[in-house]
Amino acid sequence: ARQRNVLMHERTFFLSGWRKANATASASQSSENRNDYDWVSPEAQVLIAKAYARHKQLADSGKAFPPGLSVDDMEKGLSEPIHFEPQTIMDSIAYNVMRFLRRFTHAFFRKKYDHHAVVLETVAAVPGIVAAMHRHLRSLRRMERDHGWINPLLEEAENERMHLLIWMQVTKPSMLERGLVMVAQGAYVVFYMGLYLISPSASHRLVGYLEEEAHLAYSDYLRALDAKEIENRPAPQIAKEYYHLPDNATIRDVVLHVRADECMHRDFNHMLSNKYKNKDLNSRPAFIGGDFRAEEPETMAREGIMTDPYDETTPKSTESEPATSRSSTKATKSTKAGES
Amino acid sequence: ARQRNVLMHERTFFLSGWRKANATASASQSSENRNDYDWVSPEAQVLIAKAYARHKQLADSGKAFPPGLSVDDMEKGLSEPIHFEPQTIMDSIAYNVMRFLRRFTHAFFRKKYDHHAVVLETVAAVPGIVAAMHRHLRSLRRMERDHGWINPLLEEAENERMHLLIWMQVTKPSMLERGLVMVAQGAYVVFYMGLYLISPSASHRLVGYLEEEAHLAYSDYLRALDAKEIENRPAPQIAKEYYHLPDNATIRDVVLHVRADECMHRDFNHMLSNKYKNKDLNSRPAFIGGDFRAEEPETMAREGIMTDPYDETTPKSTESEPATSRSSTKATKSTKAGES
Ligand SMILES: [Fe+2]
Ligand SMILES: [Fe+2]
Ligand SMILES: [Fe+2]
Ligand SMILES: [Fe+2]
Numbered sequence: 312a313r314q315r316n317v318l319m320h321e322r323t324f325f326l327s328g329w330r331k332a333n334a335t336a337s338a339s340q341s342s343e344n345r346n347d348y349d350w351v352s353p354e355a356q357v358l359i360a361k362a363y364a365r366h367k368q369l370a371d372s373g374k375a376f377p378p379g380l381s382v383d384d385m386e387k388g389l390s391e392p393i394h395f396e397p398q399t400i401m402d403s404i405a406y407n408v409m410r411f412l413r414r415f416t417h418a419f420f421r422k423k424y425d426h427h428a429v430v431l432e433t434v435a436a437v438p439g440i441v442a443a444m445h446r447h448l449r450s451l452r453r454m455e456r457d458h459g460w461i462n463p464l465l466e467e468a469e470n471e472r473m474h475l476l477i478w479m480q481v482t483k484p485s486m487l488e489r490g491l492v493m494v495a496q497g498a499y500v501v502f503y504m505g506l507y508l509i510s511p512s513a514s515h516r517l518v519g520y521l522e523e524e525a526h527l528a529y530s531d532y533l534r535a536l537d538a539k540e541i542e543n544r545p546a547p548q549i550a551k552e553y554y555h556l557p558d559n560a561t562i563r564d565v566v567l568h569v570r571a572d573e574c575m576h577r578d579f580n581h582m583l584s585n586k587y588k589n590k591d592l593n594s595r596p597a598f599i600g601g602d603f604r605a606e607e608p609e610t611m612a613r614e615g616i617m618t619d620p621y622d623e624t625t626p627k628s629t630e631s632e633p634a635t636s637r638s639s640t641k642a643t644k645s646t647k648a649g650e651s
Numbered sequence: 652a653r654q655r656n657v658l659m660h661e662r663t664f665f666l667s668g669w670r671k672a673n674a675t676a677s678a679s680q681s682s683e684n685r686n687d688y689d690w691v692s693p694e695a696q697v698l699i700a701k702a703y704a705r706h707k708q709l710a711d712s713g714k715a716f717p718p719g720l721s722v723d724d725m726e727k728g729l730s731e732p733i734h735f736e737p738q739t740i741m742d743s744i745a746y747n748v749m750r751f752l753r754r755f756t757h758a759f760f761r762k763k764y765d766h767h768a769v770v771l772e773t774v775a776a777v778p779g780i781v782a783a784m785h786r787h788l789r790s791l792r793r794m795e796r797d798h799g800w801i802n803p804l805l806e807e808a809e810n811e812r813m814h815l816l817i818w819m820q821v822t823k824p825s826m827l828e829r830g831l832v833m834v835a836q837g838a839y840v841v842f843y844m845g846l847y848l849i850s851p852s853a854s855h856r857l858v859g860y861l862e863e864e865a866h867l868a869y870s871d872y873l874r875a876l877d878a879k880e881i882e883n884r885p886a887p888q889i890a891k892e893y894y895h896l897p898d899n900a901t902i903r904d905v906v907l908h909v910r911a912d913e914c915m916h917r918d919f920n921h922m923l924s925n926k927y928k929n930k931d932l933n934s935r936p937a938f939i940g941g942d943f944r945a946e947e948p949e950t951m952a953r954e955g956i957m958t959d960p961y962d963e964t965t966p967k968s969t970e971s972e973p974a975t976s977r978s979s980t981k982a983t984k985s986t987k988a989g990e991s
Contacts, residue, residue: 433791440787447780448840450812451773452833454819457812465805472790472797479794493792500788 347582347597350395358388359578360600362571385567389574390533392526395581399588401513409520413527424532424541425482428569431525432475433496435576438518439468441500441507442583459595460583467576473553474569480547481562512587515580522577529570536563575599687922687937690735698728699918700940702911725907729914730873732866735921739928741853749860753867764872764881765822768909771865772815773836775916778858779808781840781847782923799935800923807916813893814909820887821902852927855920862917869910876903915939 348356361380397403420427443464450457484492507514536543546560554560554568582597688696701720737743760767783804790797824832847854875881886900894900894908922937 429794433794436787436791440784444780444784447776447808447812448836451776451815452836454769454773454815454824454829454832456816461809468787469801472787475791475794476796484794489794492794496788496792 347585348578348599350581351393351578351599352391354388355391355393355574356599358384359571359574362389362575363598363600380571382564382567385571389571390530392523392530393574393577394523395516395519401510402516405513405517406520408517409524413524417528422535422540424528424535425478426484426488427528428478428532429475429482429484429488430492430495431528432471432478433492434499435518435521435525436468436471436475437496437500437503438514438580439464439466439471441503442511442514443468445507445511455593458593463579463596463598467579470572471576473549474572477547477550477553477565477569480549481544481565510587512584515584515587519577519581519584522573522580525573526570526577529566529573532566533563533570536566687925688918688939690921691733691918691939692731694728695731695733695914696939698724698911699914702729702915703938703940720911722904722907725911729911730870732863732870733914733917734863735856735859741850742856745853745857746860748857749864753864757868762875762880764868764875765818766824766828767868768818768872769815769822769824769828770832770835771868772811772818773832774839775858775861775865776808776811776815777836777840777843778854778920779804779806779811781843782851782854783808785847785851795933798933803919803936803938807919810912811916813889814912817887817890817893817905817909820889821884821905850927852924855924855927859917859921859924862913862920865913866910866917869906869913872906873903873910876906 351359358380361384395402397406416427416430420430443461446457446460446464449455450461503514506517535541543561543563546556546562546565550556550565550568551558551560554565556564556568578599579596586592586594586596691699698720701724735742737746756767756770760770783801786797786800786804789795790801843854846857876883883901883903886896886902886905890896890905890908891898891900894905896904896908918939919936926932926934926936
C-alpha cells in the first residue's frame with residue numbers, strides 16, 4: 312500500500328488513529344477510494360460524497376433534489392478547510408504561487424466578494440476543459456480507451472462555468488472590469504495549456520490549491536454575510552434553477568452550494584495530480600463516495616471502459632456470452648473490480 | 652425568410668416543389684428546423700431525426716433501444732449522399748480540399764476499408780472538442796450563456812472517439828501505422844485549432860464536407876461487404892455494447908450504425924457553418940427532428956439558457972413567480988420560442 316506523510320492543515324481538527332478511522336468510517340466507500348483521498352477526513356468524505364450525489368442529480372433531469380446534503384452539513388461540516396500538504400518541490404511551488412495570489416487578490420478586492428468570485432470562476436472554468444481535451448486527444452493518439460476521466464473533467468468545467476454565470480447575475484460587472492477579465496483569462500488559458508503539456512501533475516496540483524483558495528474565499532464571503540458586513544440579497548434566478556433552491560433563497564444559500572462544489576474540485580484535482588505523479592493513467596479516477604458513473608453500463612460502453620483491443624487481460628468470456636448489454640456489463644465490471 | 656440556392660448532388664433524387672415538400676413533410680419538426688436544413692430532403696430528415704433519437708438513448712442509460720431506426724432505414728433511406736452545395740468561395744475551397752483528399756486516401760487505402768475508417772475517425776474526433784472548447788471559452792470570456800452549443804459538440808467528439816475505438820478493435824493496426832496516424836493527427840490538431848481561430852464558419856464547413864466523404868467511404872465499405880469483396884466478420888464487442896447490437900451482429904451492422912452517425916454530424920456541421928456565416932451565435936443550434944435537450948429543464952438551467960444577465964428581453968416575470976423549477980422553465984421556454 313502507498314504510504315504518504317499526511318499532515319493536516321493547522322485549521323483542521325487532527326484525528327489520532329487517522330488511517331484506522333479513515334479505513335472504517337464509511338461502509339459505502341470502496342477500498343480504492345480510501346487510499347486515494349487520505350488527506351481528507353472521514354467526516355468530510357461523507358459530506359463530499361453527498362455533494363457528488365447532489366451533482367449527479369443536477370445532471371439527471373426530473374429527479375428529487377437535493378439528496379441529503381442539508382444546509383447544516385454545508386454550513387458546518389464543509390466549513391473546515393482541507394489541505395493537501397506539499398510532498399514534492401513542485402507541490403511547494405504550486406502552493407506558494409497560490410498563497411501569493413491569494414494575498415494579492417484579497418488585497419485587491421477587499422470587501423467586493425462577488426467581484427472576487429467572478430474573477431475566481433472565470434479562471435476556475437479553464438482547467439477542466441483543457442484537461443478533458445488532453446485526455447480526449449490522448450485517447451485518439453494512442454487509440455486507447457479513456458478510463459472515464461473525460462466526463463468528470465467536463466462536468467467540473469461546466470460546473471465552474473455555471474458558477475461564473477451565477478456571480479455574473481449578482482454583480483453585473485462594468486465593461487472595464489470585463490475587459491480586464493478577458494486579458495487575464497487569455498493569458499491564463501495560454502499559461503495553463505503550456506503547463507499541462509509540460510506537467511499535468513503540476514497543473515492539477517495548482518488547481519487543487521486554487522480550489523483550496525476558492526474554499527477560503529467563499530468561507531470569507533459567508534463570514535461577511537453572517538457579520539452583516541454585506542447585505543444578504545435574494546439569490547439570482549439562474550442559481551435557484553441550477554441548485555433547485557426555493558424561491559426565497561438568498562445569496563448565502565448560493566455561497567453554501569458553490570463552496571460544496573469547490574470541495575469536490577479541490578480533492579478531485581489533488582487525486583488526479585497524484586495519479587499523474589504515480590504514472591497511473593490507465594485506471595478510472597477515484598471519487599469520494601464511490602463512482603456512480605461506473606454503475607451505468609451505457610456510460611461504461613460509451614467511455615470504452617469495458618473492452619480494450621490492446622489489453623490481453625480483458626476477459627474474453629463476455630464476447631461469447633449471449634446476454635443483454637446490462638448483464639454482460641455487470642460481468643465485466645466485477646472482473647474489473649477484482650483487478651484493482 | 653433566408654433564400655438559398657439549393658442544388659442537390661447528382662446522386663441524390665431531386666424533388667420538384669422541394670421547399671413545399673420540406674415545409675409540410677413532418678409535423679414533428681418545428682418551424683426553425685425547416686429553414687436550417689433546407690439542403691436535406693424531407694425523407695432523410697425523418698430518418699436522421701431517428702438517428703438523433705437513437706443517439707439520445709445512447710446517452711440515457713437503462714432505456715429501450717433502438718427506437719425505430721430499422722436496418723432497412725439505415726440500408727436504404729440513409730444510403731443516398733446528401734450534399735451541401737458550396738455557396739461562397741470559402742465553401743468551394745473547403746469542398747475541393749476534401750475532394751482532393753478523398754482521391755488521395757482512396758488511392759492509398761484501396762480495399763483496406765477498416766484502416767481507412769481508423770484514419771478517418773482519428774481525424775473526425777478532433778473538431779468537436781476544439782469547437783466545444785471554443786464555445787466554452789467564449790462563454791467565459793464574454794460572461795454569457797452558451798445557448799446549448801457545447802453539449803452536442805462534445806457528444807459529436809465522443810461519438811467519433813467511439814467510432815475510432817470500434818475500428819481499432821477490428822483492425823489492430825501495426826505500431827508503424829499508429830505512428831503515422833499520430834504525426835498526421837498532431838498536424839491536424841494544430842491546423843484545425845488555427846483555422847478555428849481564423850474562421851469557425853470555414854472550419855464547420857470543412858467538417859461538413861469531411862462527413863460527406865465519411866458517408867461515401869462507409870457506403871463503399873458496405874458495397875464491398877455486399878459484393879463479398881471482403882469478409883463480413885462478427886462485430887467487435889465494444890460496438891455491440893455501444894449500439895446495443897445482438898450477439899450475432901456483424902461488421903455490416905456496425906457500418907450501418909456508424910454511417911447513420913455521420914449523417915447527423917454532416918448536417919449539424921453545415922448548419923453551424925451557416926450560423927457562423929450569418930453571425931447568429933446567440934441562439935440554440937437547430938437539430939433535425941427538433942431539440943430533445945430543450946425539453947429537459949435541468950439541461951437548460953445547466954447551460955444557462957433561461958436567464959441572461961445582459962439580456963434585457965429576458966422575462967422578469969419568472970423571477971417573482973413562486974413556481975417549481977419545472978413550470979418556470981416552461982414559461983421561459985415558450986417566450987424564447989416566440990422570439991425565434
Ligand atoms: Fe467555482
Ligand atoms: Fe472550483
Ligand atoms: Fe465517425
Ligand atoms: Fe462523423
